[in-house]
Amino acid sequence: MRLVGDLRARARIRDAAVGRFAVDGFGATVRAVAADASVSPGLVMHHFGSKAGLRRECDEHVLALIREAKADRIGQVASGASLLETFASVDEFAPLVGYILRSMQEGGAAGREFVEHMVADAQVYTAEAVAAGVARPSQDEAARVRYLVLSSLGALLLSVTLDPPDDPRDLAATVRRFFDESSGPMLELFTDGFLTTDHMLDEYRQPRTT
Amino acid sequence: MRLVGDLRARARIRDAAVGRFAVDGFGATVRAVAADASVSPGLVMHHFGSKAGLRRECDEHVLALIREAKADRIGQVASGASLLETFASVDEFAPLVGYILRSMQEGGAAGREFVEHMVADAQVYTAEAVAAGVARPSQDEAARVRYLVLSSLGALLLSVTLDPPDDPRDLAATVRRFFDESSGPMLELFTDGFLTTDHMLDEYRQPRTT
């Protein structure tokens, strides 16, 4: 079957590209991707037109997979970072996590969209948590959620970037280590806070009232 | 004076490189640096041996300047992120902030060292704050400080990376915008916390006691 063969080659190249980009970053060469997919560099260009075209399809494919996986576990996910932790430990999804981390690192379209989706999701979960009395209400819900997601994902990204695994295939272990080290402090910070009192906070609450 | 002329050219190239790397990332070419310094590409190689050599000297120079500047304002700095905010608003230091952000983004040696220094500093400040009764004590001071620094710097980095200024010279404005948006949520989170109670936290406090 000619069409099936075609689709399978395309998919193989795309999957190889996702893995390569995850491991080496987006500076990875078309040649390396072709080698991983056991095809010629020319075939990559034939199917995707350009490296940018390949990148675009990888972005879309990864985002689609993540959206799909999120739908399967709706309600179970509280923060973007813990989603990535869960994903990283599933072999099948590990390359996706690497790809998304690279995308956040580089500032690409996929990274931005992923973060924005995470913020949107967290907004819903937080509202539910507040309604359930599990989370405290905030002076500015939108700003709080945004900072929580940005800081959680940013801490993970920075941790992985500054201290990457020797073998990039061990990304899952690195992600897990980060969570082992930070889940304690996070819980403590989120429950007790960090400061005792702060005059600036009073001002934040009652701007120019007193 | 031959020696003075030499040193001035070296310094000019190095400063140009810091600025270029800050704006374009470390993929910036030797040619671009040479053009910014108004010298030939050959002269850059003559002075620094290789692009890697140039990079090394930039790393050392930036770290030295930051160490120096930190010494000048000892005790005034609570977190790494607010240090960068202060720096970014001073025109003279703006390229340094860009350089450090790029270095954290790429995972280079300078980024790692900068973060580690920030963690070490924050450890001292936090201990003082706890002693003064301004900050709550923690179950694991080292882990808490590390997470606070990593999340603050990570949130800033991610924010700047995902939504960079149109003109890279407007980095200061972007950094300031991030702080305007997140200082409120940070203060609230740090003072009140986020969750009401959490069973997992009890376990964290008294592991296998009950």
Next chain:
DNA sequence: GTCTATATAATGATAGAC
């Protein structure tokens, strides 16, 4: 010290055979 000219290597992309 500084420049011009060039060597060398790698990359994205194209052309055409099969």
Next chain:
DNA sequence: GTCTATCATTATATAGAC
């Protein structure tokens, strides 16, 4: 659809004149 061969560009780095 797939490959081989090649082009054009771009990068670091070198050599040697001034």
